Amino acid sequence: DAGVIQSPRHEVTEMGQEVTLRCKPISGHDYLFWYRQTMMRGLELLIYFNNNVPIDDSGMPEDRFSAKMPNASFSTLKIQPSEPRDSAVYFCASSENPHSGGTQYFGPGTRLTVL
Amino acid sequence: QKEVEQNSGPLSVPEGAIASLNCTYSDRGSQSFFWYRQYSGKSPELIMFIYSNGDKEDGRFTAQLNKASQYVSLLIRDSQPSDSATYLCAVGFTGGGNKLTFGTGTQLKVEL
Numbered sequence: 399d400a401g402v403i404q405s406p407r408h409e410v411t412e413m414g415q416e417v418t419l420r421c422k423p424i425s426g427h428d429y430l431f432w433y434r435q436t437m438m439r440g441l442e443l444l445i446y447f448n449n450n451v452p453i454d455d456s457g458m459p460e461d462r463f464s465a466k467m468p469n470a471s472f473s474t475l476k477i478q479p480s481e482p483r484d485s486a487v488y489f490c491a492s493s494e495n496p497h498s499g500g501t502q503y504f505g506p507g508t509r510l511t512v513l
Numbered sequence: 514q515k516e517v518e519q520n521s522g523p524l525s526v527p528e529g530a531i532a533s534l535n536c537t538y539s540d541r542g543s544q545s546f547f548w549y550r551q552y553s554g555k556s557p558e559l560i561m562f563i564y565s566n567g568d569k570e571d572g573r574f575t576a577q578l579n580k581a582s583q584y585v586s587l588l589i590r591d592s593q594p595s596d597s598a599t600y601l602c603a604v605g606f607t608g609g610g611n612k613l614t615f616g617t618g619t620q621l622k623v624e625l
Contacts, residue, residue, distance in 0.1 A: 429611045440617035441557070441601065454612060489556055493611045500545050500611045502603075504556040 402505035404490050410511045416478040419508045422471055423492030431502060432465055432475050433489040441489070447473065480512045515540045515606050519616035527624055532589040534619050536602030539583070545605035546578055546585045547613065552598045560587070560600075592623045 403422040411417055423430045431446040445455040450467045458465070462481070467473040477484055487509050491502040516539040526532045534548075545564055549557035563569045563576040563585065575588040585604075589596055599618040606614060 431612075441615040443612065443614075446612060448611075495611075500605055500613075501547065501559055501562060502611070502613060504558070507556050 402490055402492055402503055404488075404505035404508050406508060407506060408509045408511075410513065411480055412513050413481055414479045415512075416476065417480045417484075417510060417512075419475040419488050419490075419510070421473045421475070421490030421505060423473070423490070424503055425471070426494070427492035427503075428495050429493045429502075430467060430473050431491040431493075432473070433491065433504075434486045435489060435507075436486045444475070477510075480510075482512045485510055485512050515604075515614050517602055517604050517614050517616040519600075519602050519619045521617060522620040523622050524619055525622045525624055526592050528592060528594060530592050532592045532596065532621055532623070534587040534589075534600050534602075534621065535584060536586065536604075536616055537584045538602075538604045538614075540604070540606045541580070541583065542607035543580075543583075543604045544607060545613075546576070547603040547605075548574075548576060548585075548587045549601040549603060549615075550598045551601060551618065557601055589621075592621075594623050594625060597621055597623045 405420045432444040435441045444457045445465045447467045465475045487507045489507045491504045493502045518537045547562045548560045551557045563578045569576045573590045577586045599620045601618045602616040603613040
């Protein structure tokens, strides 16, 4: 399997612009997670989906952030409008059903810089 | 609030020594415990997981879980410079589905 795929790998944008990050989970995984990692705050869970349905979005910082999962093989995280404090590495991860262990497998991440 | 605590380090050990990384968690009902390794500029990768009290060994790595004391540790035997990385402890809490809470990580430096 190719693992979790994320695009783009790097994104540089200006404040106020819309940013869309993309993720393809491992085939057969029921869960998909979006994380943000910064030096100051570490790895933070933003939102996660089970069978394409958002389960917990309590980590989404504010209304500027939104996430969708239209099907089992694709998810997006959108920031509109973007701000410099959104600069971070955004990871997508996927996992199987909890009864199969619950191990999360991470994608390579998207490094976002908002100028 | 469910918390996972780690010493940020850096923890420096000489090559060939045993590195001991520790993690404590707040929820007594936690069910699953994971150790991830993250090299600078890379994504976290799973080293091992543990669900039951006691020790679990995988090659040079041993995970130790003590639910009564609410801590989990990772021992790395015969440490190598390639083990230099940040180690993240992650805990799956009761009723959280597959949701994990991560510690902030411990930076390990293995010196020649």
